Amino acid sequence: MKLVKPAVLFQQALKRGATKQGRLLGLDVGSKYVGLAVSDDHCKIASPFSVLERTKKNIDIMAKDFQMLVAGFSLAGFVVGYPFNIQGQSKVDTLQVKLFIEDLRKTSVLDGVSYTYWDENYTSRCVETLLEPLDINPVDAKTIMDKFAAVGILQGYLDNMNRSLVSEDLDPQE
Secondary structure, eight states: OEEOOHHHHHHHHHHHHHHSOOEEEEEEEOSSEEEEEEEOTTSOOEEEEEEEEOOTTOHHHHHHHHHHHHHHHTEEEEEEEEOOOOTTOOHHHHHHHHHHHHHHHHTOTTTTOEEEEEEOTTHHHHHHHHHTTSOOOHHHHHHHHHHHHHHHHHHHHHHHHHHHHHHHHHOTTO
16 A cells, blocks of 8 residues: 555546546544445545444455455545544544554555545544434444545545646646
8 A cells, every 4th residue: 555645646546537437435444443435436426335344353354345345446545534633632543543554554455555644533523413313223323424424534535636626727827
């Protein structure tokens, strides 16, 4: 796995999209679960996909699951939610994301796959606020929250990258 800048990953997805699908996978990494969201072919819209259980013993299985997703969705790479430092941010949260990515990298199953980090602050809280008025079973709510937190991460990234692309196209300096 190779860490790249956010704009580089987006450009890779767009280039790949010219010849075949160049989708992106959003990851909301938690201590017990990893929420997944996938972009459309044009890298405009994020949709909820799935939740994977995360344990110390199943990283090889998860890596193979990700490998199947890369092939099945023609993924250009991963957008990994990262709790960028804000006041009161837990260092445990940032550490668990880095350790998860490092564990995936060590499997060597995803060699050649690019990934980038994207701000995940408040994504889970926003989804939680939306779910509060609904009478949903707590187990189902957790699964929904993880998937939709991944959607928030990926959609935020896609919106930002697409806005930047439009801004570059409109730049009168060129």
